[in-house]
Amino acid sequence: MSNSDPNHRNRPPSPDAKPLPPSSWAKKTGFRPKFSGETNSTDSTQLALPPRPSQPAPAIADLEAGRPRAPANGVAPATDKVPPAAPVPVPPKDQTPKKRRDSDGGTKGSVPSTNGQAPPPATAAAAPVDQPQHARRASRHEEVVDVEDDGFVPRHSHMKYELRDSPGLVPIGVYGIQHYVSILGSLILIPLVIVPAMGGSHEETAMVVSTVLFVSGVTTLLHITFGSRLPLIQGPSFVYLAPALAIINSPEFQGLNGNKFKHIMKELQGAIIIGSAFQALLGYTGLMSLLVRLINPVVVSPTIAAVGLSFFSYGFPIVGTCLEIGAVQILVVVVFSLYLRKISILGHRIFLIYAVPLGLAITWAFAFMLTEAGLYNYKGCDINIPASNMVSQHCRKNFSRMKHCRVDTSHALRSSPWFRFPYPLQWGTPVFHWKMALVMCVVSVISSVDSVGSYHASSLLVASRPPTPGVLSRGIGLEGLTSVLAGLWGTGTGSTTITENVHTIAVTKMGSRRAVQLGACFLIVLSLVGKVGGFIASIPDVIVAGLLCFMWAMLTALGLSNLRYSEAGSSRNIIIVGLSLFFSLSIPAYFQQYGLSPNSNMSVPNYFQPYVVASHGPIQSKNGGLNYVLNTLFSLHMVIAFLVAFILDNTVPGSKQERGVYVWSEAEVARREPAVASDYELPLRVGRIFRWVKWVGL
Numbered sequence: 233m234s235n236s237d238p239n240h241r242n243r244p245p246s247p248d249a250k251p252l253p254p255s256s257w258a259k260k261t262g263f264r265p266k267f268s269g270e271t272n273s274t275d276s277t278q279l280a281l282p283p284r285p286s287q288p289a290p291a292i293a294d295l296e297a298g299r300p301r302a303p304a305n306g307v308a309p310a311t312d313k314v315p316p317a318a319p320v321p322v323p324p325k326d327q328t329p330k331k332r333r334d335s336d337g338g339t340k341g342s343v344p345s346t347n348g349q350a351p352p353p354a355t356a357a358a359a360p361v362d363q364p365q366h367a368r369r370a371s372r373h374e375e376v377v378d379v380e381d382d383g384f385v386p387r388h389s390h391m392k393y394e395l396r397d398s399p400g401l402v403p404i405g406v407y408g409i410q411h412y413v414s415i416l417g418s419l420i421l422i423p424l425v426i427v428p429a430m431g432g433s434h435e436e437t438a439m440v441v442s443t444v445l446f447v448s449g450v451t452t453l454l455h456i457t458f459g460s461r462l463p464l465i466q467g468p469s470f471v472y473l474a475p476a477l478a479i480i481n482s483p484e485f486q487g488l489n490g491n492k493f494k495h496i497m498k499e500l501q502g503a504i505i506i507g508s509a510f511q512a513l514l515g516y517t518g519l520m521s522l523l524v525r526l527i528n529p530v531v532v533s534p535t536i537a538a539v540g541l542s543f544f545s546y547g548f549p550i551v552g553t554c555l556e557i558g559a560v561q562i563l564v565v566v567v568f569s570l571y572l573r574k575i576s577i578l579g580h581r582i583f584l585i586y587a588v589p590l591g592l593a594i595t596w597a598f599a600f601m602l603t604e605a606g607l608y609n610y611k612g613c614d615i616n617i618p619a620s621n622m623v624s625q626h627c628r629k630n631f632s633r634m635k636h637c638r639v640d641t642s643h644a645l646r647s648s649p650w651f652r653f654p655y656p657l658q659w660g661t662p663v664f665h666w667k668m669a670l671v672m673c674v675v676s677v678i679s680s681v682d683s684v685g686s687y688h689a690s691s692l693l694v695a696s697r698p699p700t701p702g703v704l705s706r707g708i709g710l711e712g713l714t715s716v717l718a719g720l721w722g723t724g725t726g727s728t729t730i731t732e733n734v735h736t737i738a739v740t741k742m743g744s745r746r747a748v749q750l751g752a753c754f755l756i757v758l759s760l761v762g763k764v765g766g767f768i769a770s771i772p773d774v775i776v777a778g779l780l781c782f783m784w785a786m787l788t789a790l791g792l793s794n795l796r797y798s799e800a801g802s803s804r805n806i807i808i809v810g811l812s813l814f815f816s817l818s819i820p821a822y823f824q825q826y827g828l829s830p831n832s833n834m835s836v837p838n839y840f841q842p843y844v845v846a847s848h849g850p851i852q853s854k855n856g857g858l859n860y861v862l863n864t865l866f867s868l869h870m871v872i873a874f875l876v877a878f879i880l881d882n883t884v885p886g887s888k889q890e891r892g893v894y895v896w897s898e899a900e901v902a903r904r905e906p907a908v909a910s911d912y913e914l915p916l917r918v919g920r921i922f923r924w925v926k927w928v929g930l
Contacts, residue, residue: 390741391693391694391741391742391743392740392741392742393407393741393742393743393744393747394694394695394743394744395461395462395463395694395695395696395743395744395745395911396744396745396910396911397743397744397746398744398746399744401750403747404744404746404747404750405747405750405751405754407740407742407744407747407751408746408747408748408749408750408751408752408754409751409754410585410740410742410751411463411465411736411740411742411747411748411751412465412751412752412754412755413586413589414585414586414588414589414736414739414740415465415588415730415732415733415736416588416589416592417588417589417592417779417780417782417783418467418468418470418730418732418733418783419444419445419448419467419468419730420441420444420445420768421776421779421780421783422444422468422470422472422473422724422725423437423440423441423444423468423723423724423769424437424441424768424769424771424773424776425473425477425546425776425780426473426476426477426480426724426725427440427493427724428773429477429480429481429840430480430492430493430496430497430724431488431492431493431496432493433493434642434643434644434647434766434769434770435643435644435647435648435766435769436493437644437769438644438645438647438648438762438765438766438768438769439652439654439658439765440722440723440724440765441764441765441768441769442652442654442759442760442762442764442765443654443658443721443722443723443759444467444468444723444759445755445756445758445759445764445765446654446721446755446756446759446760447654447717447718447721447723447727448465448466448467448468448727448752448755449752449753449754449755449756449759450714450717450752450756451466451467451714451715451717451718451727452464452465452466452467452748452749452752452755453749453752453753454466454710454713454714455707455710455711455714455729456745456748456749456752457749457914457915458706458710458914458918459706459707459709459710459711459714460687460699460703460704460706460707460710460912461703461745461911461912461913461914462687462690462691462694462695462699462707462745463690463694463733463737463742463743463744463745463747463748464686464687464690464729464730464733464734464748465729465730465733465748465752466711466714466727466728466729466730467727467728467730468718468723468724468725468726468727469679469682469725469726469727469728469729469730469731470539470540470543470731470783470784470787471539471675471678471679471682471726471728471870472504472675472679472725472726472728473543473725474539474542474543474843474868474869474870475671475672475675475864475868476500476724476725477840477843478671478843478845478846478864478867478868479496479499479500479503479668479671480496480500480843481836481840481843481844482668482846482847482860483844483846483847485499486836494659494660497659497660497722497724498659498660498661498662498663499662499663499665499668500719500722500724500725501659501662501663501719501720501722502662502663502664502665502668502669502719503664503665503668503669503671503672504672504715504716504718504719504725504726505662505664505716505719505720506664506669506672506673507669507671507672507673507675507676507715507726508672508676508712508713508715508716508718508719508726509712509716510673510676510712511676511677511679511680511708511709511711511712511715512709512710512711512712512713512715512716513709513712514676514677514680514708514709514712515680515705515706515707515708515709515710515711515712515928516705516706516709516712516925516928517927518705518925518927518928520680520701520704520705520708520709521701521702521704521705521927523680524684524701524704524894524896526878526882527681527684527878527894528798528881528891528892528893528894529685529794529795529796529797529798529891529892529894530795530798530805530808530809530877530881530891530892531681531874531877531878531881532681532682532684532685532791532794533685533791533792533793533794533795533809533877534791534792534808534809534812534813534816534873534874534876534877535678535681535682535791535812535870535873535874535877536681536682536685536731536787536788536790536791536794536870537787537788537789537791537792537813537873538791538812538813538816538817538869538870538872538873538874539682539787539788539791539869539870540784540785540786540787540788540789540791541784541788541813541816541817541869542816542820542868542869542870543780543784544784545838545839545841545842546777546780546839546840547777547780547781547784548777548781549777549838549839550636550773550774550776550777550839551774551777551778551781553632553633553636553637553773553774554633554636554637554772554774556602556637557595557598557599557602557637557772557774557775557778558774558775558777558778559778560595560598560778561591561592561595561774561775561778561779562778562781562782564590564591564594564595565587565588565591565778565779565782566782568583568584568586568587568590568591569583569584569587569782572584581739584739585736585739585740587782588779588782588783591779591782592771592775592779595775595778596639596771596772596775599637599638599639599772599775600639602637603637603638603639603640607637608633608634608637608638610626610627610630610634613626613627613630613631613634635773636772636773636774637772637774638772639770639772641772642769642770642772644765644766644767644769644770645763645766645767645769645770646766647766648762648763648765648766648769649762649763650761650762650763651760651761651762652760652762652765653760654721654759655721656717656720656721656722657720657722658721658722659722662719662720666857667857667858667860667861670861671861671864671865672726674865674871675726675868675871676712676715676726677874678870678871678874679711679715679726679728680708680711681874682728682729682731683707683708683711683728683729684704684708684894685731685791685794686729686731686733686734687699687704687707687729688797688894688896689734689794690733690734690737690743693734693737693738693743694737694743695908695911695912696905696907696908696911697897697901697902697905697907697908697911698894698895698896698897699896699897699912700896700897700898700899700902700912700929700930701896701899701927702899702927702928702929702930703902703912703929703930704896705927705928706928706929709928711727711728711729714727715727715728731787731790731791732783732786732787732790734790735786735790795809795892797892797894798890798891798892799889799890799892802886802890804884804886804890805886805890805891805892808876808877808880808881808884809877811876811880812872812873812876812877812880813873815872815873815876816869816870816872816873816876817869819866819872820842820866820867820868820869820872822850823845823849823850823863823866823867824841824842824845824867826845826848826849826850827848827849827850828841828848842867843867845863845864845867846859846860846863846864849862849863849864849866849867850863851863851866899930902930903930908930909930912930913930914929
């Protein structure tokens with residue numbers, strides 16, 4: 233139905249009227265697209281340039297691409313109502329905002345904003361006179377989008393404490409400790425997997441756990457102070473787990489007897505140090521600023537998702553060794569995080585925030601009661617006797633249940649000292665081999681890709697703008713240096729941004745950097761208490777596997793959630809992500825299964841067999857080191873996902889809107905705006921060091 237007033241039909245907008253704020257995916261990314269219906273911008277699409285005064289015609293939905301499409305003749309269809317030009321009032325606290333609007337802002341219940349400018353003369357009379365002016369910032373707890381004067385929408389104002397907030401020592405202390413407890417699984421589970429795989433004892437596992445807690449606290453302080461300055465926790469990443477297991481199961485280590493743990497740990501340290509130095513070089517030389525132009529959500533999403541999917545052979549096979557405990561562990565965490573997630577106690581969603589630690593405590597107590605009740609006591613069987621030395625067939629049959637179900641098999645808690653200070657080179661001098669170091673160099677690139685997505689997602693939650701490419705390079709460079717520290721201290725993995733931290737920020741509404749820094753100090757103090765590491769090291773394997781099933785599923789989902797910054801309904805993106813995920817599972821399976829007979833007896837458990845590919849992979853040239861590198865890399869799911877997505881996304885034609893290109897702040901804008909400078913500028917005038925380097929810093 234067309235408008236009966238000819239003066240209102242297809243009337244050109246006033247030159248003084250500002251364009252509509254971006255809608256749909258642009259509200260989350262801050263990107264200002266060029267197609268009809270969104271904010272019109274120049275070809276550079278940079279934040280510093282003002283929008284054109286002309287307002288585009290209403291858009292027509294393009295169902296295939298999942299985005300609005302301009303009319304073919306360039307003329308907007310007639311509408312039956314004139315949208316008022318007054319700003320949108322702030323909705324009440326209990327009112328949920330509309331998450332989707334038509335791109336022209338003319339649907340019922342949606343009103344286009346003019347950012348406080350005077351309406352055009354033709355529509356001035358239609359605007360209500362009692363509409364309140366749109367405020368720059370709404371209430372902290374309101375789910376309202378901030379609209380900047382330039383049309384850039386950085387984030388939602390629903391955080392309790394934002395980046396530079398410092399509410400007081402007690403609140404930030406409580407929230408800081410809560411931040412670390414909520415991601416406890418990401419901090420402690422990796423040492424519980426790799427140390428036993430290296431042949432380490434329970435006591436050595438406790439020492440590595442304490443070292444991980446110490447290094448995580450130190451590297452988090454360094455990153456928040458001198459890196460990206462975002463409230464991101466640094467720690468052992470699952471990105472490093474698969475290559476670490478591949479090195480642990482290298483052919484040359486299979487025949488080692490006695491002190492196998494320290495020998496393999498020194499090899500891991502050498503590989504991590506060289507790979508991390510390469511990452512630091514990638515950041516501080518500005519190469520990351522160039523590479524980030526080619527890394528988009530369509531690349532980041534399948535790469536991170538493949539990290540979680542790659543461990544399917546480890547998770548439930550271990551849970552199945554003691555199903556009555558492992559299944560309970562998974563069930564409790566799922567119930568807490570999904571069914572009870574909206575229950576608040578004292579204003580906190582306890583079950584959602586602490587799903588992992590609460591599930592761990594409940595399941596551990598349940599397993600302890602079963603053990604004390606004698607359910608896993610088998611007559612004439614001793615858990616301290618290896619299965620190979622057991623004479624009784626009955627004992628050999630039930631050895632696996634005694635090992636995985638009982639909670640009293642570990643002596644780590646009793647043997648751990650009350651005080652222990654982790655120190656560098658505590659396992660000995662690192663050993664450097666070029667083939668293992670080359671694998672870690674490639675993995676450091678994947679780790680940087682993971683961090684790019686975390687920087688962007690967290691900045692939209694807590695900061696005034698996304699970081700500049702220079703700040704991003706500075707953060708990646710410091711991650712490389714802190715990962716070198718992890719190699720020197722001997723954590724077994726590199727140190728990088730924990731992906732799950734972004735989900736924790738969104739759930740807890742806590743984005744204060746001071747809270748995370750205070751929590752890091754608490755973590756350092758906790759690492760000095762040796763009994764803490766011993767207590768964590770005594771967690772039964774089946775409970776660890778149950779928690780990892782949840783953590784890896786979360787990591788996969790967090791990876792796929794990066795697609796919200798792109799047009800997820802586009803056939804281009806669907807095909808690219810689908811091919812990346814499928815080949816990330818299929819190609820490594822070919823390498824891992826090549827040359828293995830169905831009944832082959834290997835010295836490693838079944839769940840570690842995918843990581844012994846270096847000894848039987850399809851690439852068998854005269855250079856043994858090259859065979860090792862290529863067979864190992866092509867057996868890593870995340871490497872294949874990254875290569876396929878990177879090549880396709882940068883060669884298949886697609887608009888920036890469709891690809892969901894990450895938008896970073898301009899350096900000139902960051903220096904001119906005090907809020908952006910306060911968010912990312914280095915303290916104590918340390919930023920002067922980087923002023924002569926244009927590609928690092930603001």
